[in-house]
Amino acid sequence: MNPTLDMVLRAVGVLVVFMVLPLTVGQAEHKVMAHMQGRLGPMYAGGFHGWAQLVADGVKFVQKEDIVPTGADRRVFQLAPVVALLPYLVVLIAIPVGPHGFVGATVDAGLFFVLAMMGVGVLGSLMAGWASANKFSLLGALRSAAQLMAYELPMLLAAASVAMAAGTVSLPGLLSAFHWWWIPWQLVGGLVFFTAGLAELQRPPFDMPVADSEIIFGAYTEYTGLRFALFLLAEYAGIVVLCALTSVLYLGGWHGPWSGSVGWLWTLVKTGLLAFVVIWLRVSYPRLREDQLQKFAWTVLIPLSLLQIALTGIVKVVIS
Amino acid sequence: MNLAVASHPGFLSPTGVEITFVLVGLITLGAALVTVTTKQLVHAALWLVVALGGLAVEYLLLTAEFIAWVQVLIYVGSVVVLLLFGLMMTKAPIGRSPDADSDNRWTALAVAVLAAATLVWVVVDAFRSTWVSLGGAAQGSTEVTGEFLFRQWVLPFEALSVLLLAALVGAIVLSRRDSRER
Numbered sequence: 001m002n003p004t005l006d007m008v009l010r011a012v013g014v015l016v017v018f019m020v021l022p023l024t025v026g027q028a029e030h031k032v033m034a035h036m037q038g039r040l041g042p043m044y045a046g047g048f049h050g051w052a053q054l055v056a057d058g059v060k061f062v063q064k065e066d067i068v069p070t071g072a073d074r075r076v077f078q079l080a081p082v083v084a085l086l087p088y089l090v091v092l093i094a095i096p097v098g099p100h101g102f103v104g105a106t107v108d109a110g111l112f113f114v115l116a117m118m119g120v121g122v123l124g125s126l127m128a129g130w131a132s133a134n135k136f137s138l139l140g141a142l143r144s145a146a147q148l149m150a151y152e153l154p155m156l157l158a159a160a161s162v163a164m165a166a167g168t169v170s171l172p173g174l175l176s177a178f179h180w181w182w183i184p185w186q187l188v189g190g191l192v193f194f195t196a197g198l199a200e201l202q203r204p205p206f207d208m209p210v211a212d213s214e215i216i217f218g219a220y221t222e223y224t225g226l227r228f229a230l231f232l233l234a235e236y237a238g239i240v241v242l243c244a245l246t247s248v249l250y251l252g253g254w255h256g257p258w259s260g261s262v263g264w265l266w267t268l269v270k271t272g273l274l275a276f277v278v279i280w281l282r283v284s285y286p287r288l289r290e291d292q293l294q295k296f297a298w299t300v301l302i303p304l305s306l307l308q309i310a311l312t313g314i315v316k317v318v319i320s
Numbered sequence: 321m322n323l324a325v326a327s328h329p330g331f332l333s334p335t336g337v338e339i340t341f342v343l344v345g346l347i348t349l350g351a352a353l354v355t356v357t358t359k360q361l362v363h364a365a366l367w368l369v370v371a372l373g374g375l376a377v378e379y380l381l382l383t384a385e386f387i388a389w390v391q392v393l394i395y396v397g398s399v400v401v402l403l404l405f406g407l408m409m410t411k412a413p414i415g416r417s418p419d420a421d422s423d424n425r426w427t428a429l430a431v432a433v434l435a436a437a438t439l440v441w442v443v444v445d446a447f448r449s450t451w452v453s454l455g456g457a458a459q460g461s462t463e464v465t466g467e468f469l470f471r472q473w474v475l476p477f478e479a480l481s482v483l484l485l486a487a488l489v490g491a492i493v494l495s496r497r498d499s500r501e502r
Binding site for chain 1: 362363368369384385389390392393396397398399400402404405407408409414461462
C-alpha cells in the first residue's frame, strides 16, 4: 500500500478509536454504577437502554454558554482543556492492538513516549486551576501536582520492570517477547502500575484533586460547556489509555487463544475488563485523604515497585 | 556515525529536516527569551514548557528518539510541574508582577552568554567533522544509546548518580528541622 495512504488510514483509525472508546467507557460507567446502586441509570435517550445518553450530553454541552471568569487569565484558561486532552490522543497512536503491526505507529522508545505524554496531561489541570482565579481551583491544581509527583515514580519503576523483562522499550517488542508466566512474575508491578495510573488520572479512590464535596471539582470549578466536556472526555480517554497500557504491559495485550486472527479482540476484552474494575472502584471505595495518599505512594508503592525490579532482575539472570 | 568529510552534503542545499530544525530552533529560542523576560510568573513557566518541548523536537529530528522522550518525561512532565507547584504555593498572581525583575540582570546576561559560548565551542570542537545521516537507520535509538552509555560511559554515569544521590541526601538534611530546635 501507498505509505502516505497507510499513514492517513492509521491516523483516522486512531481518531475513530479516540472518539468511540472513551464514550463507551463513560456510558458503561453510567450503567454499571447505576446497577451496582440498585438503579437503572439512563433509559430514554436513543431508545434501547439509553445508549445515546452521552451523545445527548455532548449536544447539551455544545449548546451551553462558554464563560470565562473576569479575573481569569483568558488564554491559559482557554488553552487548558486542550492540553489536558491532546496527550491521550497522541498516546493512543503508540499502543499496539493486535499482532503483525496492528498499531498506529511503531515508536522505538514507545514505553517512554507513552509515560511522557501521560505526564504532560496533568499540565492541563494545573493550568486550569491557576488560570481560573478561584481558590478552590488552585487547591485542586495543587493537589493534582502533588499527586503526580508522588505517583510518577512508582509508575515509572513498575514499567521499567517490564522493560527489563523483555529487554526492549518498544511496545510491540514487549508483546512479542511476552510469555504467559510473565503475568504472575510481573503481578506486583502490574498492581503498582494500575494503582499509580488511577492516581494520575485522579479517579476514585484518589480523586482528592476534584473532590466535589470539599473543593467543588477542583481545577474544573469555573469551566462550563464544551471546555468542561473536554475535561470529562480527557478523564475517560485517560481510563482507556491506562487500561490498554496495563493490558499491554502486564496482561499480554493481544496474546490469547487464536491470537493470530482475533488478537485485537483480546486487547479490547482485557482493556474492557480493566475499565470495569476502574468503575467498580469508584462505586465501592471511599476517597482517601491527601496525606494518606502521599503516605501510600511513598511507603507502599515505591518499595513494592523496587521489590518487583529486584525480582525481575534475579529471575532474568537465573533464566538467561 | 563518523562519515568522511568528503561526503559532506554542504550547508547551502538544506533538506526539509534541516529547515524544520532551524524553524523549531527559532521557536525554542523565542520561547526561552520570553521565559526570562515576561513579567507574568506562571506564563514564564508555561513558556519554559514550550522551550523544553521544542528542544525535545530537535532531539527527535536528530533521530535521538530516546533522549527526546526522556526530555519530555523529566523536564516537561516533572520539573515544570514541580516549578508550577512551587509557584502556586507562593502568591503567583494572575497578571503582571511589577517586582518580577532582578537588579543583576546584566550579570545574568553575561553569565548566560558566556555559558552558551562555552557550550557551543565544546560541541563544535567535539563534533567538527561528524555528520549524522538523517535518512538511514536511527542512530540515536534506545539500543544504540544504551550501548554507548553502558559500554563506554559507565564510569561517568555512575559518578553522576552518586553526585545526584549526594544532592538528594543534602536536600533532605537541609529541609529537615529537628523538633527540639524550634
